Amino acid sequence: MPARVALISINAGRADTKSHWPHYGLVLLATVLRDKGYEVQVFDQSFLKESDVLFVERIRHYRPDLLGISLYTTHVTRGLRLTRLLLKEIPGCRAIAGGPHVSLYGDVMAHDDLFAALVRFEAETVVGETVARVLRGETPGLVESTPTEGKSIPAADFSLAQGNERMKWLPIQLSRGCPFNCSFCEVNKIASRQIRYRDIETCLDEIALNLGTLKDVHTVRIVDDCPTLDRDRFKDFLHRYINRDLRARVSIDNMRADSIDSELLDLLKSCATPYVCVAAESGNPEVFKLIDKGENPEDIVRAGQMIRQKRVPLFMCFVIGLPGSTFASEMDSLRLAKSLKPDLIYWNMFLPHRGTRAREWFQEHGQILDEADRFSVPSYDLTFSMPACSTPEFPREERVRAYLKCVLETVSFLFTPVVLVRAFVLAARYRLWSSIPIMLVGLPRKFMVYSRLMLARLYARRRSGRRCAPDAAQACDWVS
Ligand code: B12
Ligand code: SF4
Numbered sequence: 001m002p003a004r005v006a007l008i009s010i011n012a013g014r015a016d017t018k019s020h021w022p023h024y025g026l027v028l029l030a031t032v033l034r035d036k037g038y039e040v041q042v043f044d045q046s047f048l049k050e051s052d053v054l055f056v057e058r059i060r061h062y063r064p065d066l067l068g069i070s071l072y073t074t075h076v077t078r079g080l081r082l083t084r085l086l087l088k089e090i091p092g093c094r095a096i097a098g099g100p101h102v103s104l105y106g107d108v109m110a111h112d113d114l115f116a117a118l119v120r121f122e123a124e125t126v127v128g129e130t131v132a133r134v135l136r137g138e139t140p141g142l143v144e145s146t147p148t149e150g151k152s153i154p155a156a157d158f159s160l161a162q163g164n165e166r167m168k169w170l171p172i173q174l175s176r177g178c179p180f181n182c183s184f185c186e187v188n189k190i191a192s193r194q195i196r197y198r199d200i201e202t203c204l205d206e207i208a209l210n211l212g213t214l215k216d217v218h219t220v221r222i223v224d225d226c227p228t229l230d231r232d233r234f235k236d237f238l239h240r241y242i243n244r245d246l247r248a249r250v251s252i253d254n255m256r257a258d259s260i261d262s263e264l265l266d267l268l269k270s271c272a273t274p275y276v277c278v279a280a281e282s283g284n285p286e287v288f289k290l291i292d293k294g295e296n297p298e299d300i301v302r303a304g305q306m307i308r309q310k311r312v313p314l315f316m317c318f319v320i321g322l323p324g325s326t327f328a329s330e331m332d333s334l335r336l337a338k339s340l341k342p343d344l345i346y347w348n349m350f351l352p353h354r355g356t357r358a359r360e361w362f363q364e365h366g367q368i369l370d371e372a373d374r375f376s377v378p379s380y381d382l383t384f385s386m387p388a389c390s391t392p393e394f395p396r397e398e399r400v401r402a403y404l405k406c407v408l409e410t411v412s413f414l415f416t417p418v419v420l421v422r423a424f425v426l427a428a429r430y431r432l433w434s435s436i437p438i439m440l441v442g443l444p445r446k447f448m449v450y451s452r453l454m455l456a457r458l459y460a461r462r463r464s465g466r467r468c469a470p471d472a473a474q475a476c477d478w479v480s
Contacts, residue, residue, distance in 0.1 A: 283336030
């Protein structure tokens with residue numbers, strides 16, 4: 001009988017970290033292991049939306065010989081705790097780990113004997129051998145892989161993931177890697193700076209095949225590290241997608257402002273893209289320069305205005321607490337946000353993870369207070385973790401004030417009665433009374449925005465001819 005492998009991803013312990021597809025990286029590894037003759041299943045708690053008790057029971061019932069967990073720095077302690085619990089519940093089972101946290105911190109985790117192997121970086125080329133060694137009773141320890149070439153990335157077989165029949169979004173990567181080196185970003189350490197392209201026709205075949213079997217999927221999500229690095233290539237993909245009449249919407253993560261032009265937006269509109277997100281990072285010119293993104297602040301404004309002119313919902317991303325920032329510089333970001341009037345804004349708090357150059361800046365100019373178990377974004381219910389670093393010019397308390405001022409004044413949260421009460425309490429606690437009237441004036445517009453996004457999703461379901469009914473659990477999750 002083939003050995004049985006369970007590949008798992010746990011939720012972050014917060015209401016908002018739901019996923020509408022099973023962990024893509026684990027599905028790819030499952031596809032590789034299946035082809036090598038293993039019996040393998042992916043269990044993604046964020047996707048299955050299950051409590052710890054039910055999730056552990058589901059895996060225990062599967063009785064795996066080997067457990068492979070994907071770890072995130074943001075909730076690594078939870079990941080280690082659940083792994084210990086699972087190993088206790090499943091006698092004879094051994095564990096290996098990989099994912100962003102292991103890629104960044106694998107060397108400092110190596111002393112722990114919880115895992116027989118810690119696999120750093122993309123794992124398609126090493127997972128088979130590592131699993132075989134662990135099942136033979138060996139303990140490989142730290143395993144380092146090299147970036148997977150485009151042609152070695154398999155077509156993801158989502159039937160290997162539990163609950164796949166409920167998928168509404170289908171992730172795919174057309175490329176991997178990002179050659180830029182923005183100071184706050186760890187992606188170039190996780191996925192490398194080496195860009196690797198997949199064959200476009202192969203990707204389209206993969207999408208068509210998956211749309212044929214996953215009947216509820218209404219949106220294809222491109223999760224490349226830097227999807228529009230080669231803009232012409234990306235446009236070519238969109239042209240071919242439209243010509244194939246695939247019908248599901250196309251949504252993109254991580255688009256750089258300097259890659260956005262009128263033709264690209266028209267093509268995205270033809271694919272009914274639900275929104276375009278511009279990563280502005282900071283509205284302060286000095287802070288922006290320190291990020292070293294290779295873009296100008298004017299690129300952000302130009303892209304934002306163009307998206308609005310094309311009547312595509314505009315989302316924006318800012319990072320509070322970057323190197324060189326102060327309370328006053330964050331107010332420049334707030335001013336920029338208010339002037340461009342995005343439909344939705346993600347206010348992230350900088351996390352000094354390993355692999356970021358900004359971390360080194362804080363080691364020199366400030367203080368790193370925590371790294372693990374911190375979140376960058378506040379939850380939709382306005383709960384958040386404390387900033388992970390500080391400087392004399394911008395201490396922790398002031399960072400929270402700036403963060404909350406931006407979040408409250410742009411109504412970047414879910415406004416249920418309970419959360420509104422929390423907004424008042426936070427405003428009182430952080431001396432932000434002047435933000436309350438601005439927030440109240442912004443509420444009706446946000447209500448309209450959220451209603452429009454929900455209607456667009458309903459329309460997407462009808463347009464794609466999919467069978468699914470609206471899902472009440474998703475009603476408050478506008479983005480995904
Ligand atoms: C799409 C995406 C999401 C999606 C879906 C994620 C998913 N489950 O597939 C959604 C929106 C749900 C999401 C949610 C979150 N995300 Co997210 N996400 C991404 C993004 C943009 C792409 C991920 C992806 O699909 N990569 C492609 C696949 C092929 O790569 P991969 O997942 O890394 O897997 C490969 C390797 O890591 C390795 N591997 C992974 N796991 C394992 C396990 C084993 C056993 C082995 C051997 C190998 C291995 O092999 C895989 C194949 O090569 C990345 C950024 C990035 N570029 O990586 C952020 C990223 C992974 N997310 C991040 C975070 C913080 C979150 C959230 C906590 C967000 C939040 N609210 O704060 C939640 C947590 C999700 C949860 N578990 O509950 C961080 C993680 C940082 C860190 N150091 O921990 C990243 C790196 C973004 C960033 N720069 O901050 N995310
Ligand atoms: S922020 Fe985007 S462009 Fe910059 S390094 Fe990260 S993935 Fe690349």
